[in-house]
Amino acid sequence: MMRVLIADDEAPARGKLQRWLSEQGDIEVVAESEDGLSAAEAIERVKPDVVFLDIQMPGLSGLEVAAQLELETAPLIVFVTAFDEHAIKAFELNAIDYLLKPYDKDRLLKTLSRIRARPADGSARAAVATARAQTQSRDRLLVPVGETLQLIDSATIEWLEASDNYVHVHTSSRSYILRRTLQDLLEQLGDEQFARIHKSAAVNIASVKAFTPLFKGDYEVQLRTGKMLRLSRRYKDQLFGRIGR
């Protein structure tokens, strides 16, 4: 059974997709969302196999939703749009599934058979990577706050701390826990603003205040907030090179 989530801000558009998908024996529509943020929450909650994601939605666009997903665990995404020249070009280039509104049943069936025939070929990754390239996903990060999700400005992040399958995102005011890998998070946020300091931690370069040498080439990093972190020698050269030291 293929579990599908539909995200579109127009009720008639959701209805059409829901009806045609439900006619398929192997598909179950597990959730519907009418805006970007609740689509992101639903993806997190119901973990669908496939998401039909409308691009133009209030709050968070479909591309922004996809950009905030983890590369490795993201569901297959079929973007749906009325007209987005720029994005469509990128989809074509990266062989990403998309539907152009209005579409007929044949077109939808073609997309479905492509999805069914698809082994784990990394197309989910490609969709997320393309969405990241199409949006300013470096500047904003979607974090859980209680039951809901919230966007924070990535400049407010002080440092990132990995533990098991989670990453703790520390800002000056509070911390958030994300179920993502540090590697993936750094890939999204980009290496201009963030740098690894050891295997399971990274800092926002702008919030570093001072370095103090320790034994064996390790350093101690002091953040603006006073927080002390260890900089392992493995990442030292890279970081010093970046900040011109």
Place this chain on the structure above:
Amino acid sequence: MAVAHLDLATDKHAAASRRLSRTDIVLYSLWSMFWLLMIAIAVQDYYRDGGRQWWQPVLWEGSSLAMATVWLVLQRRVDRRYAALIDQPLRWLLHHIKWFPLIVITFVVSVYSIRHGVYALLGQTYHHEPWSQVLIYESVKLVVFFGLWLGLIFGFDAFARSQEQRQRMLVLQKSLAEAQLAHLKAQLRPHFFFNALNTISALMQVDVPRADRLLTRLADLLRATLQWGDQEITSLREEIRMLELYAQIMQERFADRVKLAWQVDDAALAGSIPALLLQPLLENAFKHGVERCRDAVRIEIEGHRDGDRLRIAIRNTGSTLASGSPAGVGLRNCRERLSVLYGDAGNLELIQLPDGVEVLVTLPWQEHRA
């Protein structure tokens, strides 16, 4: 029709040109050359007749020059008041000629006072013909002089005004063309169009009458767009009809998310308004309100006549001024058209409300004649 509107904007331009205009500079240059010539001739004449005190002809001409200049400066200052009349030369002329008796009296009195005064200061006496002759002689001279310069001034002003009008027509045409283009783009904006088609495609499976209605609305809007010619001014009734077509389509798409309220006074419907002025404003309300806000949005369109003003307000909840981008093409174009057509009498205000944004358009009331 356009020309009648243009007059309203003249005052604003007058205020802006308190400094010397190009016309004034040319006029004053000619004036100076004319008087230099007059003085030179007078001095030559004086020496040929055996005179030996060069200051005498200079004083005669100089005193005339001083008074004439006072009158020219005064004319230039009030000139703008008569500028609108320049299309009716006879009335323009009469308005100037009515000052002539006053000019003659002040001229003769002041000029002869100056001459007598200066002679007396130098311990001499100024000799001239009896006053009755002086008055006749100076009047005849002034008529010729006055006529000559009035003709020149008329020529200059008429030229300057035609230049100014041409400039304004160009600006008006440009902003109208932009509005037309923006409108076409908006109506045929792929996003709007394809989304509407998709809504029809979705609805026709479950609700044929509704799908049919939406399809008809879309056709109406496209037809109205294609028919919409180059008319610059339309009635509020017509403008509101276009808004309704657009709003109906948007409402079908976002039925559960948007509530529209129309409060347009019947009395206001007959008013004239630049065509397609309001369309981009309503689009903004949908774009910033409905398409970006998760909650239900309320859009209110209000129009009423307020004495000699027509006021139209478009309000939407769900957005703030700060969150919107800086004034886009739509708003800029709208402001430009209002300013070209109505000067200071037309304006567009953006107002931050506690729960949304209001765009308030004010323009002079004019009954629309088709």
